[in-house]
């Protein structure tokens with residue numbers, strides 16, 4: 053048992069920090085996606101819904117893009133924090149070292165990070181859903197299920213990326229992770245246009261993208277098309293998180309054990 | 311005794327030319343990045359991916375848009391917008407983030423100010439480096455646009471210096487702004503400033519989508535100048551009016567460098 | 581303290597030099613002169629104003645009052661020219677952590693406008709000076725604290741400076757590295773380089789400095805060579821007495837009386853200043869003062885400092 057009861061204390065600490073700094077976090081987690089929703093859903097949607105394009109999403113574009121942005125923002129909000137935040141915690145500011153000087157184990161620190169990423173993504177998703185509903189981008193009572201998609205994506209992102217970051221001596225490779233991993237995922241996981249529009253050869257790659265699974269869950273939820281596939285996507289996300297966790301615990305132990 | 315007397319008497323080496331001193335800092339960044347060239351290369355990939363996703367992917371959903379009184383494919387329309395925003399993003403994020411760490415944590419500039427370099431050299435040197443990187447990215451992006459058939463005129467070549475100017479403007483303002491940041495959390499303010507500009511400066515859809523009053527406000531925002539400039543050049547809709555955008559961006563450079571120099575001086579030479 | 585005619589070879593000259601941060605006066609009108617070729621020291625406790633003074637001399641902190649000339653130039657107008665001729669070792673290392681050890685030399689040298697050819701030669705010598713030849717291509721971050729310190733010091737010499745400012749150069753070094761560094765600093769002095777160092781360490785000041793000033797609370801409280809200062813303020817020998825109980829110390833103090841020329845009372849011990857330790861020991865025995873431990877040593881700058889300020893340096 054390398055994650056202990058103290059994981060709750062770690063979570064509490066993370067959430068406390070969040071409460072103290074909620075303004076900035078609220079921006080990345082809520083305001084930013086809402087701005088995207090306004091620009092893409094309403095501004096760009098106005099152009100798309102004319103139906104002049106060669107392809108179509110078979111929905112109002114706002115309805116299409118809202119769940120996409122909800123899921124994608126869980127990924128984006130957590131990614132930077134998992135990389136640079138963790139590097140900051142172990143190196144630049146060293147507060148993790150202070151935490152493990154208490155009864156908290158390195159695993160607890162990690163667990164606290166992962167849990168708090170989930171909690172905050174959930175809160176952000178609720179806020180986003182409310183705004184999207186007001187703007188008219190939510191059309192089903194299943195919509196709250198989209199929150200689960202956001203929470204799971206946040207957990208997947210935090211558990212995997214912080215496991216990577218904690219093993220690194222500096223942040224040199226982080227832009228690489230963002231540019232070659234996170235951003236492509238953001239752009240090609242069915243967030244802005246259907247994956248079916250991609251060339252057929254690359255379509256199967258989308259299956260590898262956790263974000264695609266998250267977008268599918270969220271879109272099924274907000275448009276009311278929940279079925280067995282939805283459950284399968286949820287299962288895939290849970291499986292990825294479960295696979296990343298032990299890897300992360302080991303990484304934090306190696307780095308934070310004096 | 312003056313400096314010149316001392317130099318003449320051979321007591322001290324001739325001082326560095328004050329106009330070129332800033333290049334020494336730029337050179338440092340080049341040395342630092344020689345090892346990190348793969349990261350530099352991947353910077354080219356990001357705008358390219360946006361072009362594929364928003365330009366081609368979303369473009370298929372949109373069809374044509376009206377620009378300068380004629381129908382333009384959405385890819386062509388949005389590519390020029392992304393050319394300008396990429397120049398801004400590159401300048402702001404790489405510059406402010408690195409600058410902030412060097413200023414507050416790595417104490418790099420404390421070391422540098424103990425050499426003949428002055429605060430203004432630090433500001434100019436960092437901006438120059440941002441421009442070098444930005445020019446490289448923009449050139450790659452422009453070539454990609456041309457290959458995808460998204461440029462409609464030879465004026466597009468002039469979009470390269472235009473992006474350099476956009477980069478300079480935002481790097482300068484970014485440096486000045488970064489001196490006010492106190493912790494990493496404050497980077498949310500940077501996002502707060504950049505994201506709305508990124509999304510609403512006629513980047514992704516024309517001003518005609520806005521109510522008139524809002525459209526007028528947007529015409530005065532910084533990134534809009536860059537987008538309008540790049541779009542006019544890559545589509546060949548060139549007029550004297552573009553000089554207004556150029557003047558606006560030049561003013562940003564002047565103000566940004568002046569404020570950043572003063573702030574660096576105040577922070578590090580207390 | 582430097583009244584009278586100017587020393588013709590004063591590389592640094594300060595008169596009434598003042599540094600205020602808002603209302604707080606960190607350096608309060610100090611006068612001093614550093615002559616070509618000497619090792620000059622600032623000695624004082626935390627917060628005395630040593631670093632503030634050094635930063636003014638290195639032209640990275642404008643003075644708020646008084647006069648200062650460095651290398652016969654005015655820091656306010658000739659900052660770049662002055663800095664091109666000095667080497668600065670700050671109290672806290674500020675190496676370029678994004679670069680390798682080697683590039684730290686080269687890039688830093690480039691800030692002075694030196695050609696790469698010259699820099700390659702000097703960097704090689706300085707690598708050896710800092711005993712880091714085998715770490716040449718490593719990044720700076722993983723170096724040990726002592727290695728970083730040596731690198732910072734070596735880097736400050738890349739421009740072959742006339743004047744080197746070292747702010748607590750040996751803090752964080754182990755005794756061996758410290759002695760090695762002293763050795764290197766003697767070497768520089770032999771080559772005619774002028775050195776200004778600050779230190780908390782009395783032994784360091786005694787070992788290295790030709791002349792020094794003792795600073796306290798922003799002021800210079802005395803000035804001279806280490807021997808002069810010791811001669812002026814204390815006796816050649818000191819006996820330190822420690823007692824098991826504070827009460828015993830009290831009792832000993834009241835009865836010790838004429839046994840020593842002067843007695844300083846510290847929290848945990850008594851210091852007896854005497855010209856004849858033998859006689860003092862006898863006098864103590866006569867008065868049947870029996871301390872837990874009794875240590876006889878030569879007087880040091882520590883004692884000078886105590887005499888001048890009434891406080892020990894560690895406080």
Ligand SMILES: Nc1ncnc2c1ncn2[C@@H]1O[C@H](COP(=O)(O)OP(=O)(O)OP(=O)(O)O)[C@@H](O)[C@H]1O
Nearest residue numbers: 580601606624625626627628629630631632633671
């Ligand atoms: N930038 C600053 N702003 C405000 N006060 C300052 C600043 N720098 C120094 N001080 C104050 O000036 C006083 C002298 O500081 P200084 O660093 O010169 O002392 P020092 O003799 O070098 O001490 P130490 O041995 O601890 O290094 C201190 O009280 C310090 O708090």
Ligand SMILES: [Mg+2]
Nearest residue numbers: 630631632671
């Ligand atoms: Mg100091």
